[in-house]
Amino acid sequence: MTSTLDSAIAQSRNRGPLSHLINHQVFWVFLAALLACLALSVMTDAFATQRNLFNVSRNFAFVAIIAIGMTAVIASGGIDLSVGSTVVMSAMVISVVMAAGWPFWIGAAAAIGASLAIGLINGVLIAYAGMPSFVVTLGMLSAARSAAMVLSDNKMIWSFGPDHDLLLWVGGGSTLGLPHPLFALLALTLVMAFVFRWARWGQYVFAIGSNEQAAVLTGISVRPIKVSIYMFSAFTAGLAGILMAGWLGSVTTNLGTAMELTVIAAAVIGGANLNGGEGTVLGAVVGALLIEVIRNSLILLGISTFWQGMFIGTFILIAVAFDRIRHMQR
Amino acid sequence: MERLSLKGISRNFGAIRALENVSLELGAGEVMGLMGDNGAGKSTLVKIIAGNFRPSSGEIRIDGRKIDFHRPIDAQRAGIEVVYQDLALCDHLTAASNVFLGREPVRKLGPLRLIDYPAMHRQAGQLFAQLKSETRPRDVVRRMSGGQRQAVAIARTLLSKARIVLLDEPTAAISVRQVAEVLDLIRHLRDEGISVVLISHRMPDVFSVADRIAVLRRGSLVASKPVRQSSPEEVTGLITGAIEYA
């Protein structure tokens, strides 16, 4: 008996790393992004310049950071439409606090605190009141942006008090030639890839998305975990909000508008399953990369950016079709 | 002393009287087949034992001790596990992850607590071997047959050292070969000294694996006797009402 078990395990390993790789959506998305990069380097002089690559890597980092949070939400069987509004809330809170003369770290703590509060409200309404995540976060999308407008009196903020330069350095600066948001993304990617695979919390996120009823019956504290998932998503949006404030050097209330759609697109293209139970950190990052490369290529090739939505939409459909085909094979 | 004893259990859902004064006993290592027509109250009875519902009246004793469950987790802590046909597995997780869901072994690495996958796979493999099932610990449940899924669910009950296992129609909607597999799993549970309640509409299943047979009709228990003293004909009569009581 044990020998058949062992041989079976060995057999499943013998399918080899290559076929394993090819079965993963992340691989194909990465390949697509890579091919696009290669084509652009050949077709234009502007793509492979240090300046352009710097911009691409920084721009994609914002979306990728939030897409990691979104992947946790989607893998748990939910959706978070309020991330764009959480971005502006976070950016506005840090701006207002710093403009009032407080140091950077207090502003940042307040911004993260405000974001976590948004996630907490989302999570409690979804997990304890049993309301659908789509509806709750749709309401929050509207409410949080409105709160940011009230907070700032709908004015642009471009002066951030005594730590003004520090904020600009954190969000817009670079170290070793790499933009700072990329470091934040790298750290978040490593930590969360680890958590998804090795921590119980990660396992439970997927269990809840796969079969919430079963998760409840096994005694997992499903409700607190669901709350923590929405708080994590809000945290990633809050982090991106702080970095974006520093990058732009000014904050207006339309920051992050419609960003939730790009973020969801990145997660889905990267293999997150809107029915729950599936999604990877690497997928979210690679999905965000592909979207930014497409956007960049349209600009460089002189094609109207109006086409961007068409490309992203097509990639979403391809990603979902790919998923269907994979499941049909089995 | 009986492993499980129910005394005068009744349960109402509004005006519906789903169970009426049900009393029965189940010994250690005994398999009871619970039969009855649709809506007779079988699932309701199992859910009461498993802590999903509380009885409107009556008392439940396990090994002589009176118990009162408020939530399923209370029943699990008392050694009662339920196996549902489709309800309780996570399709996207592996067999081993499902077996250990909610009680994953962890290894400490400084302040971190990591899931101990090697231990999990090893132990799950041992449980499947114990059940003589070909289920592989690393396989994702979505790609498994109905019989293998049952093996995963039943391995969970072994892991938790359950004393009473309730199976609600485990052989509905699976192939004949898989039914034989599941019945074998039930025999293995019995050999471990676990008491089993098997709900089934399939007469041959019940007669091949059960020691006792209990029949519910419109919420009332109309028979509870050793299988040897009964027959499929009698049970059919009891289910339909052609035979009043046995």
Ligand SMILES: Nc1ncnc2c1ncn2[C@@H]1O[C@H](COP(=O)(O)OP(=O)(O)OP(=O)(O)O)[C@@H](O)[C@H]1O
């Ligand atoms: N949660 C509930 N709320 C209201 N009525 C219920 C509930 N659960 C069960 N009932 C009713 O109790 C009665 C017994 O139902 P139960 O599910 O126990 O039957 P069963 O014997 O398991 O039937 P089946 O063979 O179809 O599974 C039925 O009349 C059913 O409609």
Ligand SMILES: [Mg+2]
């Ligand atoms: Mg039933």
